[in-house]
Amino acid sequence: RTELSRRELEVDKMLLQLLAAECREGEDRGMKALEVVGLMRDRSGRMLEAAGKVAARFGRDILGEKITQLAERRLVGLNDDDDL
16 A cells, blocks of 8 residues: 555656646647546645645646646535536
8 A cells, every 4th residue: 555655646646747847848739738637546635735835836827727726626525526
């Protein structure tokens, strides 16, 4: 179980790097960037918070709002595909 958690954290860190690369590419990559965030496994909210900071650093306000919405849905236990 510990090994699985460690590997999931490593994958999430790589996804954060991929998110930063997508943000650098421009606004037209927003949907792909959001898909990358959706792949994150961390349920504590720390990785989604970090993803929001990455979006903010690149001035991607709409993406940041979508990440916040995703984090809120996960916090209340809804699946990523469920409606609020």
